[in-house]
Amino acid sequence: MTGLVAAPPGADGAAAAPPETLTQVELVWIEKHTEHWIRFGRELREQVLDRRRRILFFPPGATFALVRWAANEHGTVLSRLDIVCTVARGAPCQTVPTVTPGGEILLRVNGWPKVERLLQLIDAIEGAGIDPAEVSPDHWRHVHNRLAAGETPRSYTPARHRAFLLRREIGA
Template sequence: MTAQPSATADAPPPSLHAFAVHDSNAPLTRVSLAAIEPRFNLYLRFGEPTRTVRLDRWRRVAMFLPRAIFCRIRWQANDYGTIRWQLMVMQACTPRDAVQRIPGVQPGAYLLLHAEGEQKVRAVLERIDGIEALGIAAIDVSPAYWHTLGNRLAAGLVLPDYTAERHAAWLVGKKLS
């Protein structure tokens, strides 16, 4: 028995464009993720990607269906400590939606919340932990809540809690529309 060299062993990894279309022909939103310890970490805090492609040891790409909500955190450090904290809650869009261009998010997404700086990011993370403590998945939270939270954060006002009553009202309104 002779062994034949495999054509797939030398083949380059498949193009991300090949993964960008789901079975229903709905284009997926591609989100770049990376981790280079101890300098840089770009990761998902919540979200349910339809698939994740590992590019190499440090980089991955998560792909989301239209209307999926997800949270990406960016953390950077240098020799003197942390230099950047960033948290973004985004919603994947359809091709006909107006999207915001966000680095590392292709073709773009609808930005629901943007927090910069350690104090603001920690405040949002506390709210996310509180939501999950109620038994509510953060991906199921009303987009209006993320907008409100981001606006209050930017204005320096008291941040609202997400309650079970607010979530129930969101679910009823979602059913009716």
């Protein structure tokens, strides 16, 4: 049986948005074979397809981190982490496997060492009391570029976050 699960308490009126206006992320969990999960992000709804598959629905402008891992009899064949900002239906976007219609890819890393490093950076942001889903998109792009160049990204501090929130508030 499939069913929609309501948004968490305190979610705004966007939870009533029709599913066709939302970005859908299909998650699969087949233990030790294919594992997809959301590291951070706030979905509006969840649809359980079966015990191994579910779909999360995100509103336009939401940021989330999608982790995809797969293995076969020889070991790990895929380790990937994408940080995606959802877009409105019909807007130009980049394709991401399991994400419909796609989104703006803010960061993409491949390979377990880079994925693990990024998970540590996300943990550090949370440790500073900041929700990673609220982090400046420019910071995620910065992290992507620095990791791609083999460099250490700047820390995302509460001061940087306050500056981002103020800039967003004035519309700059």
